[in-house]
Amino acid sequence: MTMFLTITAIILIFLVIFQIAKANEYIAIVKGEEKSRKQGNSINAYLMLGFMIVGLFGVWYCNKLLYDKTLLGVPAASDHGEKVDEMLWVTLWITGIVFIITQILLFWFAFKYREQEGKKVFFFPHSTKLEIIWTSVPAIVLAVLIVIGLKNWYIMTGDAPKNALEVEVVGKQFNWIYRYKGADDVFGKKYYKVINEANNPLGLIWEDNEKLGLKDDAKAHDDIVLQQTMYVIKGKPVKLIIGSRDVIHDVGLPHFRLKMDAVPGIPTTLWFTPKYTTKEMKEITKNPDFIYELSCDQMCGNGHYSMKGIIEVVTQQEFDELMAGKTPAYHAAFPNNNPKTETAAPATAAVVDNKPIAQKN
């Protein structure tokens, strides 16, 4: 009902505007077209000026309203993120200054040089000097931005330190799976054709398979597979080895200011050093519900918006305790082969928290 009222109101408003606009045309004829054209001209010139002033105020006001909702006031939670922030501010200052100057010139010129009686136009088709100036000055500024950018780019895309914790992150429609190396500190082999949704979501090679030409890889027996939450250590570099099981996803880490696609068939990597534990971040952001969220940033299907992972940054000690409590995926899948659980508690699911996030439809 409200919708119909709104639509009726809009149609009525249109009708009124249209009638006024038509009437203006007739008035113009009566009043003299040249005169009414000049009137319109001067109204629009003042509107230009007004738009500029209100617009610049609006820029300030918008910043005031929204600044605290962004990450601008929140320190980056990784070393690479700090570099991103540094760059962001430099770029913001440069583009901000250019923005304000050029917009003011644009609207000020529009206002100042509006058509007026007796004003002479300056015939000014070109000036080599001016053109050289405004080609070379931006070129220098750009060079600065490029140098800063590429320096950071090479640091971020460079090799991870040797002592980095390696975690495999695999995307699938519509959640994330993580794998740790386990006791032997080596990732076992995997093959996508032996994926089994129930107990082997990554397709670790746990048995010989002649048809596929696979050999059981003992190194895969102690790999720990987690879902939903990934654990990383404060102050210790972490290298993510990123893959996908189906379509392209993207590991988006807004608080660490990083992002990397997950591409089926082509592993990608991303490394950084977390700076604050989740607990510390709750205090920094003054938000007791704060969590590091891992968002999928590449369109991956109708559940894209719900493809959420959680990263928990913990201390080394907490991490060790946590990992000690996790059962390798192999043992969870085949509890009988697990030396530790001969008395056999029922298999704790290899897959922790394996409930898909509720999807609205």
Next chain:
Amino acid sequence: MSNEAILHANMGSAHATHDDHHEHHQETFITKYIFSQDHKTISKQFLITGMVWAVIGGLMSVLFRFQLGFPDDSLPWLEDLLGKWWAAGGHITAQGYYALVTIHGTVLVFFVLTAGLSGTFANLLIPLQIGARDMASPLLNMLSYWFFFIAGIVMLSSIFVETGPFSGGWTAYPPLSALGDTSPGSKTGMDLWIISMALFVVSSLLSGLNYIATVLNMRTKGMSMTRLPLTIWALFFTAVVGVLSFPVLLSGFILLIFDRNFGTSFYLSDIFLSATGTALPNEGGSAILFQHLFWFLGHPEVYIIILPAMGIVSEILSINSRKPIFGYIAMVGSMFAITALSFIVWAHHMFVTGLNPFLGSIFTLFTLLIALPSAIKVFNWLTTLWRGSIRFTPAMLFAIGFVSVFISGGLTGLWLGNSALDIHLHDTYFNIAHFHLVMGVASILAMFAGVYHWFPKMYGRRMNVTLGYIHFWITIIGAYLIFWPMHYEGLAGMPRRYYDYSIWESFKQFSDLNKFISIVVFITFSTQILFLINFFYSIWNGRKETSENPHGATTLEWTTPINPGHGNWVGEIPEVHRWAYDYSKDGKDFIMQTTPIGADEKEEKH
């Protein structure tokens, strides 16, 4: 061959008389308005078809903005109107939302801002401004429109398919776009999407080749390349970019068709489908290959959109400032630089795909280089206004609006083009704000400017000026209110293409802002209806144009009769003696290009 001879060769024997301007009397309704070969009619066909698509695409954005702004409200009549698939219970569904987003993008980029913008103005202006009676091949020109029309029909039909239209984003990255089991939209909807796009590529190649041939071969006597108005240069470069890049897109689509239907593995490797619980046999393909092929068109495509806009704006700013465009040669040179660079920056859309860091650094370098020609253009536009005598026609307002949003959106390109910073901002709302301002809004504003400016030439009547003013001010204010705050959402890392943000601790704080933006979208969209009313009303009932040259412009289109027939000029095509920008020279308000250089006058050397 002379212009005259080419024209007659294409028109067949029935028209091989010297009385070109009489022949439209013999035309039937079908040859005059439907299968017309007159470039002016084809231009109107492109424009009006583009408008239809703009309304459809715009309406889609209103619908998905409704979901983003009011995720908890429901409008039961939406289900009655759109059906359960799109709006169960009055909520836009997730699949409906993704279909809307995808088709909105595709339609606006290709049908509105490519066909609607260059199709309209290249067809209208190229023959009129270079002094030709028609395009090099009026037949191909007509075919170009009809391929575009059929492409549109196919795209439209995909909306009514049971599994829905394609819904994997306008970039159509495989494997999502290749496998029907990953998304219902990738079934029949995607087949239709590819067919539609293939037809569209054919259309744009036919028209592009035609534009190039016409500009190079059919200029009137005296019209050297450096005397061309900037609109023609812009449309010429646009055509060159299109002809060189669209075939690459088509090749990418053909490989995709093979992967979809014939079991090849160009883009597919190591895939396990959760929906069916099966592993696919495909191995060894590269999903990234498609992105290279796609963006090899995809990036030049944004210049296909912005170059005609730049040309139109240059022309309108100069005419309405009563001043020559500043730095004509620099303007042409910068457009050339943009054209050349457009082919070597595509991978800046792929900084986070894991591409080789060295490659990434090269693409960063070239990408930021584009800022140089863009900056030159902006400074030249500003200088064109400086010490002019500005007439604020609706066209001029839109042209100034273009410069403003082009600056706003262009500067954020320096953020996103810098690879290390892009890692943070890629695929967030910051990106949405950037490209909507710099390419979407900017080009739409330029398109409006062009329509207001050349409406008298198209229909021999005038549009209502007051409505034009209202249209401009609401549109520019709306555009900034919609897209400016989105930068802040992006700075919170808020990803694009999310159906619902309420489950995210990091992004849910923007629900009020999203509501606000959605309301502004609704108002701004409604205002565009006002423009449509003005446009269609004025075609039949606008005030009759009484002057051949209502804007006091110098270019050749204003030497034709108010309602030019097929062939444009009665009698001889005028000869050109000077460049297109002699405004306020030697105390004269303007000097037509057809006026010979006076005895004591110096020709402008640029």
